[in-house]
Amino acid sequence: MSVRLTLLFCLLSALLAPVAARAQDADTELAGIRAAFEYGKYAEVLERSGTRIDRGGLSDEQLVDLHELSGLAAFNLQRMSDAERHFSALLRLEPDHSLDPFVVPPPAVAYFDRLKQRMDSELDFLRQERRLRQERARVEAERRERERLAAEEQRRRVESLARQVTIRTVEKRNFLVNFVPFGAGQFQQGRTSLGVVFAASEGALAVTSIIAYFAYEALFETDTVEIEDVLTETGKATLTVRYIPTSRSRQADAWRLLKIGSAAGFYTVYALGVSDALYHHEDQVVTTTIEERPAPPPSTAPTRSGAPSAHLRLFPTSGGLGAGLTLTF
Structure with a gap:
C-alpha cells in the first residue's frame, strides 16, 4: 500500500x-x-x-x-x-x-x-469582434446551463418516479346502510352533497310532521257525560268523551292535513333516497393513489475499522500549484 x-x-x-x-x-x-x-x-x-x-x-x-x-x-x-x-x-x-x-x-x-x-477603425472592428465572441460565449454558456438544468430536472423526475409507490385501497360498503334514512346511503358512497339534501329534506319533513301531530292532539278536550236509564251501584252511569270542539274544527283540519302531508312527503323523499342509493350501490370500491417515498438519508456508516484510506488534494500557491496527501489508518 x-x-x-x-x-x-x-x-x-x-x-x-x-x-x-x-x-x-x-x-x-x-x-x-x-x-x-x-x-x-x-x-x-x-x-x-x-x-x-x-x-x-x-x-x-x-x-x-x-x-x-x-x-x-x-x-x-x-x-x-x-x-x-x-x-x-x-x-x-x-x-x-x-x-x-x-x-x-x-x-x-x-x-x-x-x-x-x-487605429480607431481597426479597434472598432476588434471591439465588434470581441463583442461577438462574448455574445457567442454567453449564448453557449446559457445553452450549457439550460442543458444542465434540463438534465438535472430529468434526473430528479427519474428519481421521483423511482420513489413513487402505487397504493390500492379496497373499501367494502354495507348494503343495509342504503335503507337508513337521512341520506346515509349517499354519505357512504361519498356523494356528500346529495346526502346533505336528503338529510335536510327528510329532517325538515319529520320535524314538521311531529309538530303538526302534537298541535293536532292539543286541540282535543275531555268531558264526562251521564247516561240516562243506566244505573250502577254508585248511581248513574257516566262516559268519558274525548273530542274537538266545533270552534276548532278548522284548526284541526289544517293540522291534520299538515301532519299527513309532511309524513307523506317524508316517506316519499325517503323512498327516493333509498332508490338512488340502491341504484349507485357498489359492494366494494377500489381507489388507487400514488405516493412518493421519502429520499433515503445519506449514509453515516463509519469507515470499516482497520481499512486505511488516502486523500489527495490540490491547492494554489504563490508560485503555482501544490499537492497534499492525507493518510488515514
Whole structure:
C-alpha cells in the first residue's frame, strides 16, 4: 500500500511540477522586467520582454503588461517604431486600454492616445469582434446551463418516479346502510352533497310532521257525560268523551292535513333516497393513489475499522500549484 501511494505522489508531482515551474518563471521574469523598467534600464526591458514574448505561454494580462512596459521603454529611448509596434499589439489585445496618467508621463500618454485614434477603425472592428465572441460565449454558456438544468430536472423526475409507490385501497360498503334514512346511503358512497339534501329534506319533513301531530292532539278536550236509564251501584252511569270542539274544527283540519302531508312527503323523499342509493350501490370500491417515498438519508456508516484510506488534494500557491496527501489508518 505505501509503495503505491509513494508512486502516485511522485507521478502527480512530476505532472504538476512543469506547470507550476512555468507559472512561477513567468511571474518572476515579469517582476524582473518591471523592476528593470523602474530602474530606467529601458534597453534591457526591450530585450528581455521581446525574448519572453517570443517564447509564448503567457496569458493576455501578462502580454498586455509586457507590451505596455516595452512600448514605454521604446518611447523613452525614442525608438518610435518599436514603441508603435508594442502599443499596437497592446491595443489589439485590449482595444479600450488606457495608460495611467498618474504614473506615465504626459508625452507618452499623448502618443498612445494619438496611436489609438489612428487605429480607431481597426479597434472598432476588434471591439465588434470581441463583442461577438462574448455574445457567442454567453449564448453557449446559457445553452450549457439550460442543458444542465434540463438534465438535472430529468434526473430528479427519474428519481421521483423511482420513489413513487402505487397504493390500492379496497373499501367494502354495507348494503343495509342504503335503507337508513337521512341520506346515509349517499354519505357512504361519498356523494356528500346529495346526502346533505336528503338529510335536510327528510329532517325538515319529520320535524314538521311531529309538530303538526302534537298541535293536532292539543286541540282535543275531555268531558264526562251521564247516561240516562243506566244505573250502577254508585248511581248513574257516566262516559268519558274525548273530542274537538266545533270552534276548532278548522284548526284541526289544517293540522291534520299538515301532519299527513309532511309524513307523506317524508316517506316519499325517503323512498327516493333509498332508490338512488340502491341504484349507485357498489359492494366494494377500489381507489388507487400514488405516493412518493421519502429520499433515503445519506449514509453515516463509519469507515470499516482497520481499512486505511488516502486523500489527495490540490491547492494554489504563490508560485503555482501544490499537492497534499492525507493518510488515514
